[in-house]
Amino acid sequence: MRWTTLVRASLVAAALATFSATVTPPVLAAYRPLSLEVDVGVFYDDLAPHGRWIETGDYGWVFAPSVSRSWRPYTVGHWVWTDEYGWLWVSDEPFGWATYHYGRWYDDPVLGWAWVPGYDWAPAWVSFRSGGGYVGWAPLPPRLTWAGGSFRVGAIQLDAYIEPRHYCFVPERSFVDRAIRSDVVSVSRNVTIINVTQNVTNYAVANDRIVNRSVDVERVERAVGRRVPRLRAVGASSVGEARRERVRGNQVEVFNPVVRRASVERKPARGKTLQQRQAERPREEAQRRDQARQREAGRQAELRAQEKLRGQDAARERLQAQVQERSRRAQEAAQRQAAALQRQAERRRQGREARSDERDHQQIERRQAQDRRELERAHDRGIRQPQRNASAAEAERRREAEHRALEQRQRQERQDFDASREGARQAREGGGRDRQARLAGQQRREPGAPEGGRQPRQQKPQQQLKDAKTQHKSEKQSPRR
Numbered sequence: 001m002r003w004t005t006l007v008r009a010s011l012v013a014a015a016l017a018t019f020s021a022t023v024t025p026p027v028l029a030a031y032r033p034l035s036l037e038v039d040v041g042v043f044y045d046d047l048a049p050h051g052r053w054i055e056t057g058d059y060g061w062v063f064a065p066s067v068s069r070s071w072r073p074y075t076v077g078h079w080v081w082t083d084e085y086g087w088l089w090v091s092d093e094p095f096g097w098a099t100y101h102y103g104r105w106y107d108d109p110v111l112g113w114a115w116v117p118g119y120d121w122a123p124a125w126v127s128f129r130s131g132g133g134y135v136g137w138a139p140l141p142p143r144l145t146w147a148g149g150s151f152r153v154g155a156i157q158l159d160a161y162i163e164p165r166h167y168c169f170v171p172e173r174s175f176v177d178r179a180i181r182s183d184v185v186s187v188s189r190n191v192t193i194i195n196v197t198q199n200v201t202n203y204a205v206a207n208d209r210i211v212n213r214s215v216d217v218e219r220v221e222r223a224v225g226r227r228v229p230r231l232r233a234v235g236a237s238s239v240g241e242a243r244r245e246r247v248r249g250n251q252v253e254v255f256n257p258v259v260r261r262a263s264v265e266r267k268p269a270r271g272k273t274l275q276q277r278q279a280e281r282p283r284e285e286a287q288r289r290d291q292a293r294q295r296e297a298g299r300q301a302e303l304r305a306q307e308k309l310r311g312q313d314a315a316r317e318r319l320q321a322q323v324q325e326r327s328r329r330a331q332e333a334a335q336r337q338a339a340a341l342q343r344q345a346e347r348r349r350q351g352r353e354a355r356s357d358e359r360d361h362q363q364i365e366r367r368q369a370q371d372r373r374e375l376e377r378a379h380d381r382g383i384r385q386p387q388r389n390a391s392a393a394e395a396e397r398r399r400e401a402e403h404r405a406l407e408q409r410q411r412q413e414r415q416d417f418d419a420s421r422e423g424a425r426q427a428r429e430g431g432g433r434d435r436q437a438r439l440a441g442q443q444r445r446e447p448g449a450p451e452g453g454r455q456p457r458q459q460k461p462q463q464q465l466k467d468a469k470t471q472h473k474s475e476k477q478s479p480r481r
Helices: 001-016 040-048 187-194 217-224 239-242 272-383 392-444 461-477
Strands: 037-039 051-056 058-067 076-083 086-091 104-108 112-116 126-131 135-141 168-171 203-206 208-210 232-233 251-254 258-261
Touching: 037 040, 040 051, 040 058, 086 251, 104 135, 135 187, 168 187, 272 392
Parallel strands: 037 258, 076 232, 086 208, 232 251
Antiparallel strands: 051 058, 058 112, 076 086, 104 112, 126 135, 135 168, 203 208
16 A cells, blocks of 8 residues: 555656646645546446447457447537536536546547547546637547656647547537537538647646646636636446436536456456457448338338328318308309399389389379369359359359369379378388398397397388378378368
C-alpha cells in the first residue's frame, strides 16, 4: 500500500512537470472517489446485451455497439461542467458509463465504431477544437495512451492521429444543450470548420484525478448568454445507478471504480473472432435486407390501406354530395311545381272573381235599366192621365226630380259596388301577404316550437268577396223598398 502511494505521488509530480500550463483546480474536500475495484470482466458482462465483443488482431477484445450506421460516439448525451473534473460527458446510452470514460474508440472498416477497454477513468476521452464560433470533439484513438499523467504528445500533435471526419462540431451557443445531437453540423463541413479552429485539448491530473479543462467555460457562457451551471460530482455505488438519470439538481453521478486486470485471462461469454464476425456479416446483411424489405412491404401495405381509406372517404363524400344535389333539385322542382300550381290556382280564382264581378255588374245594370223603364212607364201614365189639381209644369218638374233621384241612387249604387269590389281586392292582397309571412315564419321556426305561437288564421279572400257581395245585394235592394 505504501509503495502504491509513492508511485501515485511520483506520477502526479511527473504530470505537473510535463504540463506546466495546466491550471491546478482548487481542492474540494466534499468529493471522495470510490474505493471500489473491479476487473475488466465487468465490461464483458455488462456491455454484452448492448452489442458484440469481437476479438481483433490489433487490440484484442473490442466492443461494437448495436447502433445505426450513421451513429458516432459522444453524440447521444450532453456536456456538463463540474468543479471536480471540468467538462464531463453525460451519456444517455446504457453502455456509456464505461465506453465514454474508460478506453478508446476507433473506426474499424469491418465493425464500424468499436471500443477498446481501458483502465484509466476520465470525464471524457476526446480531443477538443474551438474557434470561429464552433466547438468540436472527437474520440481519442487507441494509439494515444495515457501514461505518467500525459499523452506524451502536445495538443497540436493530436491532429496527426485523428481524421477530420471523426469530429463532431456544434455552434458554441449549443455546446451545453441537452439535445446536442440535433445541433451537430454535417460531416461534409468538417474540413472547412477545422481550418477556422484550433486544437485546445487540455487534460491534467489534479488531486489524483484526471481533469478536462479544454474549452474555456467563460467563453462558452459568453456564447450562450447565460451562466453555465456548476455541478458537483457524487459517486454512484453501482452500474445500475449509473444508468439512471445522472443529473439531479446541482449534482451529477459518476461511476468510476478502479479497473484492474483479471488475475486469470477472461473472455467475453459470447465473444467472437474478427474472422467469425466477417463470416457472419453477409448473413446479417441479408437479414437486414430482408428486414428492410419487410418494413418496406409493411409500409407499402399501410400506404395502400390509407389510400383505400382515402378513396372510400372520397366516394362517401361524392355520394353525400350527389344525395344532397338530388335533394336540392327535388326541392327546387317541388317549389317550382308548387309555385306553378299556386299561379294556376290564382289565375282560376281571379277568373272566377272576374266572372262573378261581371255577373253582379250585369245584374246591377239590368236592374237599373228596369228601374228606369218602370219610371218611364209611370211618367207615361202620368202624362196620359194627368192629375186634376197639378199643372203640366209641376208634373214636368216632378218627373225631372224623380229622374235625377233615380240617377243619383243608381250612381251611388254603382260607386258602392266598385268600392266593395276594391275592398275585396285589397283584402285578397292583404290575405296573400299574411299567408306568405306565416309560411316564412313557419320555415324560420325551430323544430319542436309550440303550436300556440302561430298567428291567427286570416280570412280567405273568397269569404271576403262573398261578404262584399252579400252586402252589395242588401244595398241593391234598399232603393226598391
